[in-house]
Amino acid sequence: xxxxxxxxxxxxxxxxxxxxxxxxxxxxxxxxxxxxxxxxxxxxxxxxxxxxxxxxxxxxxxxxxxxxxxxxxxxxxxxxxxxxxxxxxxxxxxxxxxxxxxxxxxxxxxxxxxxxxxxxxxxxxxxxxxxxxxxxxxxxxxxxxxxxxxxxxxxxxxxxxxxxxxxxxxxxxxxxxxxxxxxxxxxxxxxxxxxxxxxxxxxxxxxxxxxxxxxxxxxxxxxxxxxxxxxxxxxxxxxxxxxxxxxxxxxxxxxxxxxxxxxxxxxxxxxxxxxxxxxxxxxxxxxxxxxxxxxxxxxxxxxxxxxxxxxxxxxxxxxxxx
Numbered sequence: 572x573x574x575x576x577x578x579x580x581x582x583x584x585x586x587x588x589x590x591x592x593x594x595x596x597x598x599x600x601x602x603x604x605x606x607x608x609x610x611x612x613x614x615x616x617x618x619x620x621x622x623x624x625x626x627x628x629x630x631x632x633x634x635x636x637x638x639x640x641x642x643x644x645x646x647x648x649x650x651x652x653x654x655x656x657x658x659x660x661x662x663x664x665x666x667x668x669x670x671x672x673x674x675x676x677x678x679x680x681x682x683x684x685x686x687x688x689x690x691x692x693x694x695x696x697x698x699x700x701x702x703x704x705x706x707x708x709x710x711x712x713x714x715x716x717x718x719x720x721x722x723x724x725x726x727x728x729x730x731x732x733x734x735x736x737x738x739x740x741x742x743x744x745x746x747x748x749x750x751x752x753x754x755x756x757x758x759x760x761x762x763x764x765x766x767x768x769x770x771x772x773x774x775x776x777x778x779x780x781x782x783x784x785x786x787x788x789x790x791x792x793x794x795x796x797x798x799x800x801x802x803x804x805x806x807x808x809x810x811x812x813x814x815x816x817x818x819x820x821x822x823x824x825x826x827x828x829x830x831x832x833x834x835x836x837x838x839x840x841x842x843x844x845x846x847x848x849x850x851x852x853x854x855x856x857x858x859x860x861x862x863x864x865x866x867x868x869x870x871x872x873x874x875x876x877x878x879x880x881x882x883x884x885x886x887x888x889x890x891x892x893x
Contacts, residue, residue, distance in 0.1 A: 574576065574828075576676065577829050577877025577885045579583070580593065580869065580870035580871055581817075581869055581870055582598075582816075582817075582869070583813045583865075583869060593824070596615050598817075599747065601617035601892050602772070602782070602786045602821055603821065603822070604785075604786070604821055604822060604823040604824075605763060606789060606793040606823055606824055606825040607823060607824055607874075607876075608762040608795065608876040608880060608883075608884065609692050609880070609882060609883070609884035609885075610876065610877060610880050611875060611876065611877065612824070612874055612875050612880065613797065613819055613823035613824055613825065613874040613875075614819045614823060614825045614827055614874065614875055614876065615642035615643065615795075615824070615825075615826050615827070615875070615880070616639070616640055616641050616642050616643070616646070616827050616829070616859060616863075616875075617642065617643040617645060617826045617827065617829070618630050618634070618641055618643075618644050618645070618817035618828075618829055618852075618859065619644075619645045619646075619647065619799075619828055619829070619830055619855070620645070620647050620803075620830070620831075620837060620838075620848075620851070620852070620855065620857060621644045621645065621646055621852060622646055622647070622648050622652075622837060622838075622848055623653060623657055623661070623671035623840065623848075623854075624657050624661050624664070624683070625642065625845070625848075625849065626849055626852040627664055627665070628659050628664070628840065629665065629849050629852045629853050630644060630695050630781070630852050630853075630856055631668060631792060633852075633853050633856040634856050634859075635728070637857060637859075637860040639709070639856050639859045639863065640787065640820060640862050640863075640878055641670050641673040641859075641878075642670065642671060642826070642876065642877065642878065642879075642880065642881065643670065643672075643673055643722065643826065644665060644670055644671070644672055644673070645662075645672075645673040645675075645722075645724055645726075645750070646672075646673070646674050646675055647675055647778075647837075647838050647840075648675065648837075648838045648839040648840040649674075649675045649676070649677065649678075649679070649711070649838075649839060650674045650676060650677070650711035650712075650713055650715045650720075651678075651707070652839050652840060652841075653674070653816075655714075655718060655784065658674070658715060658718045658719075658720065659718055659719070660826040662720060663716060663719075664861070665874075666719070667756045668881035669679065669878060671721060671722050671748070671881040672720055672721065672722060672877075673720075673722035673723065673750050674711075674715050674720050674723065674724060674725050674732070675723075675724040675726070675747075675752070676702065676708040676709075676712050676723050676724065676725055676726075676730060677699060677701060677705075677706065677707040677708030677710070677711045677712075677730070677807070678700075678703075678704040678707045679697045679698070679699065679704075679708070679726055681728075681865055684759040689741075689871040696725040697727070697752065697754040697755055698728075698729075698755065698794055699726075699727040699729065699730050699773035701722065704727075704735060705727075705729060705730055705762065707801050708725070708730045708733075708734075709730075709733060709734070709735070709737065710729070711723075712734055712737065712743055712747075713737075713743060715743055716747055718809070720844050721746065721747055721748065721881070722747070722749075722750055722754055722773075722794065722881070723743075723747060723786075724747045724749065725748045725750065725751060725771075726751075726754050726755050727751040728754070728755075728765075728766070728769060729779045731749060731751065731766070731769045731770050731771060731772060731810075732745075732776065732889075734749055734768045734770065734859070735749060735769060735770025735805070735888070735891075736770075736817050736873070736891055738770075739889040739891050746882070748759070748770070748773060748881065749770050749771055749772050749773075749774055750773040750774075750775065750797065751754055751771040751773065751774045751797075752775055752778060753776075753778075753797070753799065753802075753806055753828075755807075756774065756775045756776045756777045757774065757775070757776060758777060758784070759784075759788075760778065760787045760788045760790065760791040760792065761787045761788070761791075761793070763776070763791070763792050763893055764792050764887070766794075767792050767794040767886055767887055767888075768887055768888055769888075769889065770888065771794060772794070772795065772882075772883040773794070773795045773796075773797055773826060773883060774794055774795070774796055774797065774829075775796075775797035775798070775799075776796055776797070776801065777806070777807070778798055778799040778802040778806060778807055778809040778811065779807055779809055780798075782814070782817055782821050783819070785818065785821040786821050786824070789821065789822065789823075792803040792840070792887070793824070793881050793886070794883065794886070794887075795824045795825070795826060795829055795887050796824065796826065797826040797827065798818060798825060798826070798828060799820065799828045800812055800815055800827050800828060800829060800830070800858075801829065801830045801831060801858055801862075802832065802834075803830050803831060803832065803834065803836070804831050804832055804834070806830075806842075807838055808832040808833070809832075811830060811863065812861060812862050812865055815827065815865055815866055816865075816866055816869050817870075819871065820871075823874075824876070826864040827859075829855045829856070829858045829859035829862065830855065830858075831854055831855050831858060833852050834847075834851050834854075835847060837851065842843050850892070874888045
């Protein structure tokens with residue numbers, strides 16, 4: 572018979588520490604996020620850095636083998652790095668599993684002539700430098716949505732607002748979701764609220780935010796939050812698996828992103844990085860299984876949003892000028 576205490580909600584190590592007189596106070600209900608995804612559920616899952624059809628096939632196969640539920644799969648190299656046929660293959664494969672596919676838009680500052688991104692200050696970072704870069708992002712967005720992509724990953728505030736206006740104007744489908752990249756993620760509640768107002772449907776925060784930071788954000792915004800449970804090294808390499816239950820409690824509605832530390836960067840992807848890309852794609856799914864197992868052991872694996880759900884619900888927006 573299953574021991575009921577094995578699945579009762581608890582903090583990591585709580586029974587053992589309490590027995591040793593080292594117990595911690597019960598969580599403060601005032602810290603908890605009151606928000607959920609539309610249709611119910613407080614967390615969804617995402618497998619990032621899925622750079623093409625071959626990597627996608629590896630992720631889908633491994634997720635079936637390890638029974639890892641996936642709500643969203645995202646790519647980081649960019650729409651322009653994929654052929655129409657490759658995008659179509661990825662759209663069809665994810666649609667068959669009712670998984671949202673998110674592709675990155677257009678030129679980014681780290682790959683153009685902007686030397687400031689390599690200085691200590693990092694300059695303008697990943698943002699779109701100049702009108703031509705914005706135009707490239709819009710070109711990518713139109714092309715991808717015409718091929719059936721429903722989620723676009725954005726790393727520039729101007730591009731975000733432009734694409735939000737584009738969907739309001741019918742240039743791209745109205746149900747297209749816009750995901751803000753971790754590479755420009757907000758670090759305070761005021762900035763988070765601005766990204767929501769600019770059109771962000773899913774906002775990636777840096778993985779080094781504290782639990783109190785998440786509570787502060789949730790006091791001003793209900794927009795879905797993305798967070799790497801394990802972050803790539805170029806985003807800090809943080810591993811926060813033991814905090815997953817508390818991250819959900821504080822940050823819901825929350826996308827759990829299964830990244831991978833201690834792995835070389837793969838953007839922009841090409842066949843010269845095939846073996847590395849496929850092996851890391853497989854390991855990201857395994858990392859997801861480890862995180863979900865921790866949730867289950869801590870009795871906190873309930874409240875997952877239904878598979879196939881993708882929309883963010885009603886959010887606050889700046890008024891679009893007529």
